[in-house]
Amino acid sequence: MPFAVVLLLAAAPDLLFLATHLRTAPLAAGAVVLLGIGLVAVLRDLARTSEPLDGPLLATALAAAAALDLLGGQGHLFFANDDWLIRDAVLRDLVAEPWPVGYLYAGDPTMLRAPLGLYLLPAAIGKLAGLHGAHAALLAQDTLLFGGLFYGFARLAPSRRHGLALLAVFVAFSGWDVVGSLVVGDPLIPGRHLEQWLGTLQFSSHVTQLFWVPNHAASGWIFVGAYCLWRASALRATSLAVVFGLCVFWSPLSMIGALPFLGAALLADLAGGRVTPGALAALACAGIGLAPVALYLGADAGRVPHGLQDFTGIFATRYALLAALEVLPALVVLGLAPGPLAGAGRWARWETGLVFASLLLVPLYRLGGADFVMRASIPALAVLALRVGAVVPGLAPGRRAVAIALLGIGAVTPLYEVIRALVVPPFAVSTCSLLAAARTPPNNGPLFHYVARVDALRGHLAGRVLATPETSIRPAPQGPCWPDHPAHREGAGTVF
Incomplete structure (x- = not known):
């Protein structure tokens, strides 16, 4: 049941988009029906297996999700990191504008x-309850979503105690950013964001993902939750592919990183004869229904800088440091376990290879600044964290102490994120539009990630499928967007 709730929350923005953003009503209705057929197929797959609900574990998972969402700045009861400045503006525009x-x-x-997966359901509620109602709905949505995922991850363990340990490892999972900061000479100030020590090469800790980019985290983790159900034979690979399609609207970059796992699952089910004509038909319906979402996300996207990295000697050094300090510690922890405990079956070995191949390949490509590396690595990091979390509770005491020490060095990164949330004063929700927010420091860059030229759609399939705006927000002089932001307070000393 918790993953069914997660699935419906993941699907809701896709359905809202199809109902409101297409050129004609018949086209919208057809797309909604087709996606609904695929969604029903996934829910029927889930219904084939059931297990009793662990109430205390679910309550713990929901409480952990609520606490992390609040500390991450949702609702602005605690300090919200820089990414929320633009995110708040997007939510405001979706609430205030047609x-x-x-x-x-x-x-x-x-x-x-x-990618509007995070926003559309709260924004739809905000059209009735106002901007603050939208923010409250966003907090409720993310609490249910991440709480359901945390519960599902913990249920992978054989007991509640082991499940809580696995969940703790998952939340605290990170590379050795504190060591990397020392290597490059960055100051270790509690509350400082540690993960920029390699510039545009970084793998984000799970707390960092929740605090800075919950939309990307949700996309990757929803897919990984479905992948774990597939691995436990509770979902077919065709249903996993439908979940993949739903998650694209939350973060296409995260789903690029999910492709190796989806491909492996589809090949395994094909080899095992588990792909039926009915399942393929449902997948085809979902794919056709979601095609307008793909057209929307790809509209005028070529202006975003992208391409292979510049393979210089400096890049090679940074790449080696990334592998050594962000990937190797987890590999050492897995190596502490005897074969059966670490999952030494053939599939486990393939999965381990997929994880490390993904983490070694994604830094070789760039999209924007560090976006591709940080987001495409999310599924592999989540699978790796779950593997590590499953191993640690069953280790012999001496080996468990070594594993906890290795993981504890990485846990400094999420600890610093929590410290910043607690010591830097919060600031109020802004009513600025995206255009105004983009002109307010520290947001001085172009908006190519967020807008598409209407003229660029004409003559293309996207222009015949997607609706175009009836009105436009125009640049206009206005006061500061966040007058109470710590960085704007006179004499304020903030930690970033």
């Missing part, structure tokens, strides 16, 4: 084009 949202940006009529 859908699709339009802008006059850089002299061109444009439309909001971003």
Whole structure:
């Protein structure tokens, strides 16, 4: 049941988008029906297996999710990191403006084009309850979503005690950013963001993902939750593919990192004769229904800088440090376990290879700044954290102490994130539009990640499928967006 709730929360924004962002009502209705067929197939797959609900474990998982969401800045009861400045503006525009949202940006009529999975359901509620109601709905949505995922991850363990240990490892999972900061000479100030010690090469800790980019975390972790159910024979690979499609609207970059795991699952089910014509038909329906989402996310996206990394000597050094300090410690922990405990079957070995191949390959490509590396690594890091969390409770006492020490060095990164949330003062929700927020420091970059030119859609399939904005937000003089932000307070000393 908890994953069924997660699945419905993942699907809700896709359905809302299809119902409100397509050019004609019949097209919208057809897409919603087709996606609904695929969604029902996944729910029927889930219903084939059941287990009693562990109430105390579910309550713990929901409490952990609520605490982390609040500490991450949702609701603005605690300090919200820089990424929330733009995120708040997107939510405001979706609440205040008709859908699709339009802008006059850089002299061109444009439309909001971003992964809106995190926003659409809270924004729809906000149209009735106001902007603060939307923020409350966002907090409730993410508490249910991440709480359901935490519960599902903990249930992978054989007992509640081991499940809580696995969940603790998952939440605290990170590379050795504190060691990397020392290597490059960065100051170790409690509350400082540690993960930029290699510049554009970084793997984000799980707490960092929740605090800075919960949309990307949700996408990767929902897929991994479904992947774990597939691995336990509770979902077919075709259902996993439908979940993959739903998650793209939350974060396409995370789903790029999920492709190796989806491909492996599909090949395994094909080899095992578990792919039926009915399941393929349901997958095809979902794929056709989600096609407008893909057209939307790809609209005018070529302006975002992308390509292979510059393979210089400096890059090679940074790449080696990333592998040594972000990946190797977890591999050592897995190596502490005897074969059966670490999952030494053929599939476990394939899965381990997929994890480490993914983590070694994604840094070789760039999209924007560090976005591709940080987001495409999310599924592999989540699978790795679950593997490590499953190993630690069953280790012999001496080996367990070594594993905890290795993981504890990495846990400094999420600890610093929590310290910043507790010591830096919060600031109020802003009513600025995306255009105004983008002109307010520290947001001084282009908005190519967030808008698409309406003219670029004309003559393409996207222009015949997607609705275009009826009105446009225009640049206008206004006061500061966040006058009470710690960085804007006179004489304020903030830690970032």
